[in-house]
Amino acid sequence: MLKSISSSSSDDHLLSLIVSSTGKLHLRQIHAVLLRTSLIRNSDVFHHFFSRLALSLIPRDINYSCRVFSQRLNPTLSHCNTMIRAFSLSQTPCEGFRLFRALRRNISFPANPLSSSFALKCCIKSGDLLGGLQIHGKIFSDGFLSDSLLMTTLMDLYSTCENSTDACKVFDEIPQRDTVSWNVLISCYLRNKRTRDVLVLFDKMKNDVDRCVKPDNVTCLLALQACANLGALDFGKQVHDFIDENGLSGALNLSNTLVSMYSRCGSMDKAYEVFNRMRERNVVSWTAMISGLAMNGFGKEAIEAFNEMLKFGISPEEQTLTGLLSACSHSGLVDEGMMFFDRMRSGEFKIKPNLHHYGCIVDLLGRARLLDKAYSLIKSMEMKPDSTIWRTLLGACRVHGNVELGERVIAHLIEFKAEEAGDYVLLLNTYSSVGKWEKVTELRSLMKKKRIQTNPGCSAIELQGTVHEFIVDDVSHPRKEEIYKMLAEINQQLKIAGYVAEITSELHNLDSEEEKGYALRYHSEKLAIAFGILVTPPETTIRVTKNLRTCVDCHNFAKFVSDVYDRVVIVRDRSRFHHFKGGSCSCNDFW
Structure with missing residues (x-):
């Protein structure tokens, strides 16, 4: 290769060798020849060599790139932009922002939107909001507010720094929004827990509000994540329909996200339907299915899925084993859970147990009343237990x-x-x-x-694509009078059926059991269930999502509702799903 470089008089041939170089060794050889022949001084040749080195070499060597850049006596604006961009992809993005500031102090270089864009990406990588604000000021003074791509990158900065207000302002100022701009805004809402706004934006894009945008696979991924977070099954089905109608169903990542969304909305039938139709499955697909079965209380089925995955020759990842151990925990499969944990520790899966795996076993032992054994396991851990593991054990102490x-x-x-x-x-x-x-x-x-x-308990229920939220003693809903009247009727019917309020769920030392029962009457999930019964036809499944662990009294209440009103009630609390049917719960009162 060296001979071909030395003897060739064709710059095109030299540039093709640079572009086709496949590794660091090749680039070093080319670099040596460029130095020996003084071709390194040729601006065009240097630009191609430096771009290949700084941006395309895998793994990247930022130190080598810096040395080459520093040896350039009069770097052009393009060379500087390449270096800033390389820093934005490295572990030292702050250096890219420093180079940008030095560049702006050099009056011989004109303002350039690419420089600002790469510098913003450095700030995004480092989470430097103050630096980003300085760049925003330069964008304004330089007159680049009409650069849609640059403004989209600026939005991404505010989104990453959890400043959704300024991200929205920038979005409104973009003269011509494309799908990427909309996706960045949706991502910002999702990151900042404005989940319901994600669904509104998806609807706007679907209805072609800007006449030139249409949801793509990234939009659908974000919308499905929002539906999963909210438990918005009906809206999730609308996104699924859009995916099928627009030829996006072949994307593996979308299929995996659909399995996860349906699982997190408590619809395992739909999750399995999507999983069964997939032409290709990877470890993420199996992990989504196993985790979904776990959180919905189908422990034995999760174990079967895991064993099936192994038969296909797919090796588990850390998250796969977390889902498997979680399945054993939620279903009270103590022997099976300990068996898989021992297999992990023996090295069979070539994955050492991490904090999440230990947390699952602590949860498993805690749910099975083996609190002392769980405490001993924590004390014997090779790694230092984190606060989450201690909280898991604390939850078991509360239950027992x-x-x-x-x-x-x-x-x-x-x-x-x-x-x-x-x-x-x-x-x-x-x-x-x-x-x-x-x-x-x-x-x-x-x-x-x-x-x-x-944090106050908050329960949500979806109706025809709209999410209704309730807190304890909520009076903000426009149909509050009907809801409270319905809840009073439900309580009367349940009392006839034998329901008695579990007063130990009331944390205030009230004077009488009657007062405690009254205080428990208007918990958020009870209001959500009452609303569901009020507005849906008989036999319709009621799905409620709660931000906290459901209390014993509300758990008993939902069991009686499922029996007396002949409804399937699905409650997703902070840790798992509860499928209530005919007076029983899928957790077998083990949560």
């Missing part, structure tokens, strides 16, 4: 009323400086379940002193 161990777990969380409002709520639940009201009072005083505020 183990006050002594719960207090020890809280001490560990305080030691970690990781205690959150939810930790204290779990301990409050534990104290109240065994009637230790003096401890409840002490803990509430401590929370007030530390200014710890709890």
Whole structure:
């Protein structure tokens, strides 16, 4: 190869060799010849060589690129842009922003939108909002506000830095929005938990609001993620229909996301239908199916799917094994869960257990009342347990009323400086379940002193593509009077059927059981279920999504509703799905 470079007088031949170079060794050989023949001084040759080195070499060598760039006596604007772009792809993006600032101080270089775009990408990579604001100011003063591509990159910066307000302002200023602009805005809403707005934007794109945009596979992926987060099954079906109607169904990532969406909306029949129709399946496909079965309480089916995957010669990933162990935990399959965990530790799957895997086993043992064994496992871990594992055990202490161990777990969380409002709520639940009201009072005083505020429970139900949200004692819904009247009627019917409020779920030391029962009457999921019964025909499945773990009383309430009203009620709480049918729950009261 060296001979061909040295003897060739054709620049085209030289450039083709640079472009076709396949690795660092080839580029080093070319670099040596360029230095020896002084062709490195040729601006065009240098540009092609430097671009190949800085942007196309895998793995990238940013230090080598910096050395080559620094040896260029008079780099052009194009060379500087290439270097800034290389920094934006590296682990040192801050250096790219510094180079951009140096470039702007050099009055011999004109303002350039590409420079600003690559510098913004450096700020996105490093999360540097202040640097991004400076670049925004330069974009304004340079008169580049009409550059749609640059403005889209600016939107991405604000989105990454969780500043959805400014991202929306930039979006409104873009003169000609394309699908990428819309996708960045949707991604921004999703990242900033404005999930319902994602569905609104998808509808606007689908209706061709700008006449030149149409949802693509990225738009559909983001919309499906939003539907999964909200539990918006009906809207998810609309996105699925759009995918089929527009020839996008062959994309593997979309099929995988559809399996995940249907699973997280509690519709395992639809998830399996999509999975069964897939022409190609990878480990992500199997992981989505196994995890979906796990969260919906189909533990044995998840194990069967895992074994089937192994038969196809597909090796599990860390997330696959997390889903498998979670399936064992949610279904109370203690022996099976410990067996798979032991197989992991033996090296069979060539994956060492991580914190998530240990967390699943702690959850498994905790649900099975083996709290001391779970505590011993945590203490014997090779790695340092994180706050999530301690919270998992704390949740088990709450369920089983183990006050002594719960207090020890809280001490560990305080030691970690990781205690959150939810930790204290779990301990409050534990104290109240065994009637230790003096401890409840002490803990509430401590929370007030530390200014710890709890997140209110919030339940959502979707109706014809619209998501309705409720909090405890909610009076904001336009049909509140009808909802409360319906809930009163439901409570009366359930009482006749034998339902009695589980007063241990009430954390306040009220004077009588009647007062405690009244306080429990208007929890958010009860309001959502009452609304569902009010507005849907008989036998319609009611699907509710809740941001917290469902309490014992609301769990009992949903069981009675499913029996008395002959409804399937599906509740997704913070940790799993509960499928209520005929007075029973898929979790077998094991959650």
